[in-house]
Amino acid sequence: MPSWFTSAWLYVECYMYRRVQEAMALCPPLNDHDVFSELKQKSFFDSQKAIISLCDHLGEVLNKISGLNKDEVKKEFQQLLQVCLWGNKCDLSISAGKDNPQKASPLTGLNDLKAKILIDDTEAVWATLEDKLKKNPSSTQCFRLDIVLDNAGFELFTDLVLAEFLLASKLVDQIHFHGKCMPWFISDVTKEDVNFTVHLLMASNHRWSSKLGATWRSHLQDGSWVYHDHMFWTFPHEYCSMEAIAPDLYAELKRSNLILFKGDLNYRKLTGDRQWDHTTAFETALQGFHPSALCSLRALKADLQVGLQPGMAEILTAADPDWMVSGEYAVIQFSDAKQ
Numbered sequence: 001m002p003s004w005f006t007s008a009w010l011y012v013e014c015y016m017y018r019r020v021q022e023a024m025a026l027c028p029p030l031n032d033h034d035v036f037s038e039l040k041q042k043s044f045f046d047s048q049k050a051i052i053s054l055c056d057h058l059g060e061v062l063n064k065i066s067g068l069n070k071d072e073v074k075k076e077f078q079q080l081l082q083v084c085l086w087g088n089k090c091d092l093s094i095s096a097g098k099d100n101p102q103k104a105s106p107l108t109g110l111n112d113l114k115a116k117i118l119i120d121d122t123e124a125v126w127a128t129l130e131d132k133l134k135k136n137p138s139s140t141q142c143f144r145l146d147i148v149l150d151n152a153g154f155e156l157f158t159d160l161v162l163a164e165f166l167l168a169s170k171l172v173d174q175i176h177f178h179g180k181c182m183p184w185f186i187s188d189v190t191k192e193d194v195n196f197t198v199h200l201l202m203a204s205n206h207r208w209s210s211k212l213g214a215t216w217r218s219h220l221q222d223g224s225w226v227y228h229d230h231m232f233w234t235f236p237h238e239y240c241s242m243e244a245i246a247p248d249l250y251a252e253l254k255r256s257n258l259i260l261f262k263g264d265l266n267y268r269k270l271t272g273d274r275q276w277d278h279t280t281a282f283e284t285a286l287q288g289f290h291p292s293a294l295c296s297l298r299a300l301k302a303d304l305q306v307g308l309q310p311g312m313a314e315i316l317t318a319a320d321p322d323w324m325v326s327g328e329y330a331v332i333q334f335s336d337a338k339q
Ligand SMILES: O=P(O)(O)OC[C@@]1(O)O[C@H](CO)[C@@H](O)[C@@H]1O
Pocket: 013, 088, 091, 093, 094, 150, 151, 185, 262, 263, 264, 265, 266, 299, 301, 302
């Protein structure tokens, strides 16, 4: 029987959430109930101000999108990628279920937060997206983006905003979302959370919120957005074992042109949750996991980080001993597709 103080942290956490699920499954009237749904829904309601301001912003961008030149599209992409990154700051797991809502407009503080992005591979992500346009602007070949989701509430909303922008700007043609098949780490996204978000937006009396809700529902119906869940995401395994343990999921991810991994837990599993030296290359820490080009968007909440310049970790530790766990710092860390 694993115990909290003698077992690997990641293993014990996964074990605990599975026991919660088991307890529910053993109570038939409750077996479909998500014990965390109330908390997740509250985090969505508490972030209304930020959600509405982002809806207005996206609405304005969509209105003029066909007239934007490449530089303007790139600038907007950079901005919404950062919003999506910082959306990961607000998860309920790190705050032990307490409120962590997004009150202010998510766009206003972005410039001040730039210094907190320890690794910023936005250019590499952009180059991957742009490659499709450059290679063959009139190509009928489909560019597929996959997003391995993290938290419901405000973070999921920022993921959908980025997805909408990428689809509307024709940088990508199809988006596959990957969520959890059971309640997980309190706030992780399930299919019900996606449906809840879309329905609530549709029912809103705010013009852009309801319009976006309706658009997103039709994306899910016409297949330009596809939602998947797979048991592997709720196993304790590191991702380098995916090909052996869940070959069907690995094969699915190989069809992608770019995979965005949201959040801290995904980062821990990408890198095996090991005590890597901070200067270890991301590529090395991935230990052969390479279904496609991938990028981690993560606010740091667990004590590991790879890919830093020599000396950087020491400077950060001297300035703020909690830099790895406070959620104040973040990375946009890319690894290219293997040929
Ligand atoms: O993946 P997320 O939502 O960014 O973060 C999840 C997380 O903060 O929750 C756990 C605390 O229980 C940490 O292990 C983990 O890093």
